[in-house]
Amino acid sequence: MSSPSLIAIDRRAFLGGLALSVLGVPLAAVAQAPPKVPKVGYLSIGSASDPRRIALSDAFRQGLHGLGYIENKSISIEARFAEGSYDRLPDLAAELVRLKVDIIVAYSTPATKAARDATRTIPIVMSAVVDPVATGLVASLGRPGGNVTGLSLMAPELIGKQMQLLTELVPKVSRVAVLWNPANPGNEPQLREAEVAARTLRVRLQALEARGPSDFDGAFAAMTRERADAIIVLVEGMFIDNRIQIARLAEKARLPAVYGIREHAEAGGLMFYGASPVDLNRRAATIVDKILKGAKAGDLPVEHPTTFEMVINLKTAKALGLTIPQAVRIRADETIP
Structure with a gap:
């Protein structure tokens, strides 16, 4: 003979199942409801x-x-x-x-x-x-x-290293152009770091704006007019999307260029130094x-790059008539022939 407590439990289970059936919810569906996909x-x-x-x-x-x-x-x-x-x-x-x-x-x-x-x-x-x-x-x-x-x-902290590399590539560099986009709030910290590095290395800085691809020709013309010796291209999405055009303009102006994104060097830019x-x-x-x-x-703390790379495009160096110093070349993680 069943005890009163077991009868009460069975009765509650029956009534619960009956309520779900009345609501039109199958018991199996409740038990097997799929987890939410994020x-x-x-x-x-x-x-x-x-x-x-x-x-x-x-x-x-x-x-x-x-x-x-x-x-x-x-x-x-x-x-x-x-x-x-x-x-x-x-x-x-x-x-x-x-x-x-x-x-x-x-x-x-x-x-x-x-x-x-x-x-x-x-x-x-x-x-x-x-x-x-x-x-x-x-x-x-x-x-x-x-x-x-x-x-x-961590691009701002890298600008000083990029400028140092330019002084090694072009020992007599006195004026360095910086291509930046004021529409991108991430460019201003990089530009400030470039200004600090320029003072430390005793070179003159020429900051040139480019808000869109139509500004590139004018910016490079200004570099030529002001006799820039080299150029740093800041990390900027619009520049990356137009990396081939920028590389060609730098080569046409015979300006050694350092970039903070690897794909610039792969597209014909002279040198990349930065994170991936x-x-x-x-x-x-x-x-x-x-x-x-x-x-x-x-x-959750903001994380940083753990490794940095240097890539040199030797074909571009040859087109510029530039000999990469051995002290720089041996530090490269990769060279593009």
Whole structure:
């Protein structure tokens, strides 16, 4: 004979199942409800058809895959590309917010700023941002606060090294041009660092603005007119998208150039010294994973590049009539024949 307590338990279970049946919810469906698939927004200033931009987004996807995520099964990605237009970023960021993504991964300073302006609640993981403190994206590197964290490109700190390399490549350099885009808040910290380095190395600095590709010819004409001896091209998405044109103009003006993004050297630029954005994008997946597992973006320290590379394009050096000093060449991680 069943005890009264067992009868009471069986009765409660029966009534619970009956209530679900009345509501039209099958018991099996309740027991086997699929877990929520996290949705990640990916925001980039570049073009979806640019091989470099594809490599960057692929690196992020590879990072997720290495952590066990399977796209469209255990995670979904909504990618938006501004096609080189800064003006499109706010609308694209707002679109990701309307899609109710769980996290936004923003590549570059302008994309991160647009994402933060669109939401102060959805976590944002920035990648390849130059100086997140100086540009107001985070309160500090150790404790960002707010809803933004990620990876810094550390480009401002690298400008001094790039200028030092130019003085080794061109021992008699006295005037160095700097190509920058004032529309990108990440360029100003780099320019300030260039000014400090110029004073230290006792060279004159010629800062030239380029807000779009139509400004390149005029900027390089000014370099020639002012007799610049070399040029530093700052880290800037629009410059990367037009890297072939910039490399050709630098060669035409016979100006040795140093860049902070590797793809410039691959496109015909003389030298690259800096971190790898592809590696940073891959590492962004680890931060996304931490946030999805419960960490707060504002509590996660901003991470830095762990390795730096130097790449020299020997074909470009030959076209410029430039002999790379052995002391510089032996320090290169790679030479492009």
